[in-house]
Amino acid sequence: MxxxxxxxxxxxxxxxxxxxxxxxxxxxxxxxxxxxxxxxxxxxxxxxxxxxxxxxxxxxxxxxxxxxAIDRMKEVDIWLDQFRKIWEIQFHQLDDVLSTIRQQKNEK
Amino acid sequence: MxxxxxxxxxxxxxxxxxxxxxxxxxxxxxxxxxxxxxxxxxxxxxxxxxxxxxxxxxxxxxxxxxxxAIDRMKEVDIWLDQFRKIWEIQFHQLDDVLSTIRQQKNEK
DNA sequence: AGTTTGCGAAACCGAATGGTTGCGCATATA
DNA sequence: TATATGCGCAACCATTCGGTTTCGCAAACT
Missing domain, CATH: 1.10.10.10 (Winged helix-like DNA-binding domain superfamily/Winged helix DNA-binding domain)
Known part of the structure; x- marks a missing residue:
């Protein structure tokens, strides 16, 4: 369950x-x-x-x-955060920042 | 489905x-x-x-x-918005604002 | 041409889901 | 005290879900 x-x-x-x-x-x-x-x-x-x-x-x-218990709803908000970052990047056309994030992810 | x-x-x-x-x-x-x-x-x-x-x-x-298709993720963000408002109200202890929202909801 | 690789689709299976009905218990009301 | 009400819980049911296995097709190697 x-x-x-x-x-x-x-x-x-x-x-x-x-x-x-x-x-x-x-x-x-x-x-x-x-x-x-x-x-x-x-x-x-x-x-x-x-x-x-x-x-x-x-x-x-x-x-x-x-x-x-509204505090628990923040979990969804926190999860969404990773995508919010990408929205901003795309909005500002910061392709170089995007590849930096990718690199950081790969290093993990 | x-x-x-x-x-x-x-x-x-x-x-x-x-x-x-x-x-x-x-x-x-x-x-x-x-x-x-x-x-x-x-x-x-x-x-x-x-x-x-x-x-x-x-x-x-x-x-x-x-x-x-990251834009679709914004739907979740939009849905969360109604709860974010409540977070802020609770954070600032704006109980009078809360009852105003309740009232607006009831009038709908 | 023959074989391998990447893929979606269909058939199947056990488990979980969302709902209904019926029950028993506790609290209210007469 | 007798009845009505609000509730959780368990049993049951049809449907959906997540996964595996198998298949056929198209693209890429040899």
């Missing part, structure tokens, strides 16, 4: 859930109301998101409020 | 391939040499990456060079 953030955000419903609870905590039923799906299906997604520590939960009576 | 960039980067081998061909075009065999996998397996990954237009190919004799 592979469980990393990239696999977590691969599913469109899960991305929607993440966006939904990013701003405020919500219960499974409240989340399910926003999509064309059941609470149980949402519950399974929440479990996956919990397993990769992408969300937090807070019990309140018999209700459980889920919210986003 | 769902085929979007998020599903494409969900697989760790595919992420590695993407990083590998980001700087220079490579053939399937050359790519496979970098991992503990076969050319055929790489070929399947390349097909998936092609289907979501994340890579380009250029035939050269009997060899096919694959390279990254």
């Amino acid at each position: 592979r469980r990393d953030i990239f696999q977590a955000i691969a599913d469109p419903t899960r991305r929607a859930i993440i966006a939904l609870i990013a701003l405020q905590a919500m219960t499974p039923n409240a989340i399910a109301d926003n999509f064309n799906t059941t609470r149980q299906a949402v519950s399974k997604h929440l479990r996956i998101l919990t397993e990769c520590e992408l969300i937090k939960q807070e019990q309140q009576g018999r209700e459980i409020y889920y919210s986003l | 769902r085929r979007d960039i998020f599903q494409a980067i969900a697989d760790p081998t595919r992420r590695a391939i993407i990083a590998l061909i980001a700087l220079q075009a490579m053939t399937p065999n050359a790519i496979a040499d970098n991992f503990n996998t076969t050319r055929q397996a790489v070929s399947k990954h390349l097909r998936i990456l092609t289907e979501c237009e994340l890579i380009k190919q250029e035939q050269q004799g009997r060899e096919i060079y694959y390279s990254l």
